[in-house]
Amino acid sequence: MPNDKDSRCTFYTCSCFTTENIFLEEFKLHVKFQSEHQFRLDYQAIAEEVERRQSIGVKSAERVAVIKEIYEPIHDHVYNLQESYLAPQFKQMVDYCRGEEASEEALLCLMQTKAAPRVYRFPVFNRTFCNELIEELEHFEQSAAPKGRPNTMNKYGFLLNELGFDEGFVTPLREQYLQPLTSLLYPDSGGLCLDSHKAFVVKYDMHEDLDLSYHYDNAEVTLNVSLGKEFTEGNLYFGDMREVPLSETVCTEVEHKVTEGLLHRGQHMHGALPISSGQRWNLIVWMRSSKERNKLCPMCNKKPTLVDGEGFADGFTKDSGSSLLQNVSCVLH
Numbered sequence: 001m002p003n004d005k006d007s008r009c010t011f012y013t014c015s016c017f018t019t020e021n022i023f024l025e026e027f028k029l030h031v032k033f034q035s036e037h038q039f040r041l042d043y044q045a046i047a048e049e050v051e052r053r054q055s056i057g058v059k060s061a062e063r064v065a066v067i068k069e070i071y072e073p074i075h076d077h078v079y080n081l082q083e084s085y086l087a088p089q090f091k092q093m094v095d096y097c098r099g100e101e102a103s104e105e106a107l108l109c110l111m112q113t114k115a116a117p118r119v120y121r122f123p124v125f126n127r128t129f130c131n132e133l134i135e136e137l138e139h140f141e142q143s144a145a146p147k148g149r150p151n152t153m154n155k156y157g158f159l160l161n162e163l164g165f166d167e168g169f170v171t172p173l174r175e176q177y178l179q180p181l182t183s184l185l186y187p188d189s190g191g192l193c194l195d196s197h198k199a200f201v202v203k204y205d206m207h208e209d210l211d212l213s214y215h216y217d218n219a220e221v222t223l224n225v226s227l228g229k230e231f232t233e234g235n236l237y238f239g240d241m242r243e244v245p246l247s248e249t250v251c252t253e254v255e256h257k258v259t260e261g262l263l264h265r266g267q268h269m270h271g272a273l274p275i276s277s278g279q280r281w282n283l284i285v286w287m288r289s290s291k292e293r294n295k296l297c298p299m300c301n302k303k304p305t306l307v308d309g310e311g312f313a314d315g316f317t318k319d320s321g322s323s324l325l326q327n328v329s330c331v332l333h
Contacts, residue, residue, distance in 0.1 A: 011196055011290065012316040013158050013309035018053045020300035021218075023152040028213045030122045049152060057310035063146040064162050067175075071145040071163075075136045078129070081169035087123030087259065088179070097180035104184045115262060116238040116252040124261040130227045137201055148285075150200035156209050157202035160283075161311060170199040174287055181263065182221050182287070189265045190220030191290030195311035198286040201227070202307065204234060204272070205279045212272035216242045218299055218314065219266030219286030236262060241270040267298060288315030292305035 002204050019033045033039050033050050050058075073079070083091065095101055108114065115121040125133075140163060141147070150157045160170060174197050182191030198219070204210060211234070224236070236256050239249040249269070254262065256272075264270065266286060293316055299303040304316050 006069060006152055009195065009317060010312070011015060011288075011309065011313045012306040012318065013313040014293075014297040014299065014304035014316055015307045016297050016300040016304065016306075017314055018050055020297075022049050022053075023213075023215065025153065025155075025213075030215075032162060040175075057308075057313075060148055060162060061310060062160070063148050067145045068164075071221055072138065074138060074139045077133050078136050078169075078307060079163075079165055081172045085125050085129040087126055089123050090125075090177070093122065094177050094180050097184055102180075107184050108180070115254040116184070116264075117254075119254065119262060119264040119268065121240055121254065121257075121260055121262050122289055123259050124223070124225050125227075125259055127228075127232050127259055130259055133283075134227055134229060137281060141203075151200055153212060153215060154200075154202040154209060157200055160199040160201065163307075165199065166311075170197060174285065178263075178287065180220075185263070185266060186221050190246065193289050193291050194221060194287040195290055195317075196288045196315040198288070198312065199312075200284055202282050202284060203279065204231070204275050204282075206277065208276070210234075211272040214239065214246070214269055214270050215265035215296075216273040217286050217289075220268050220289045220298075221263065221287045223257075223261050223263050223283075223285045223287070224304070225261040225283040226258050226279040227283055228258045229279050229281065231275045231280040233277075235274060235279055236272050237273060239266065241265070242267045242269055244269075256282075258268075262332035285305065289321035290315055290317040 009307045021030050022033060023030050038052075039047065078085075089110070093107060096110060097107060108120075111120055111122050113121050137158065140158065148159045148162050149155060150159055160166065174194055179191070179194050182194060185191060202209070202212075207265065234256065236254045238254060239251045246269075253273070256262065293314075294304065296302070297316075304317065306316055
């Protein structure tokens, strides 16, 4: 299995990352930053966010170094994916998709439910693993180790690559278990070749974040798993694709159950309603296809202008031709 730094495929970030699709929590609004003059006139609240994005790689590397030095895990085994963590139905679905005769129609018969148009819900992990992963996350939360904010919208949670989950857990989850599903379900949205990801956990709590505003993801395909703990309300809701105005959209509410994942296209608009009690942890994997995003950046809808990035960055590569499909990480195992 290739590791995250496989020299055969170097990933980049589109330069629009620091200018487009910046979410202002105070105003529930996505805005642009094109020049300092325009910013000062229109969006004074985003200066800090632009600065954060410009330094995100350096700051993340600094946190990783400190975490490695001072943090002692309590559950070492959760950092490496094992089949025993997975729900039997999920393994059955993946095994079916690996067969030469697999079809989307037959796969849908194996799934628990179609939650909304092209949104699928099914068990991913067993309860024991979810509990142990939350214990590890809470232990890290209470430690003195630095924590990186998952994204613009979520204030509570962690970037899993900074804790060391990428190589042993998230990458094999994407390559060996999720891509067989996405290849059948989303071949038109990059599901055939998901060659990078951004994975993080978010926490909803009565004294912290309660909900999540209507938005789309910087991803071709997203997996969102409810890990626990105990909570009430907080269902997700899905509208239409980002091109469709909200005024023309009828939203579908979807119950989010512990151990189950929701699989959907990243550009499918969605949000989370407020929890009314308890606490919920979610594991979210934004899966990306450089073959798709090299053509059009999903944040600005333009041909990407690349700048250097750390690790998987935002999933762009310099090679958008057919040779990318020959990369080992883009082939079903």
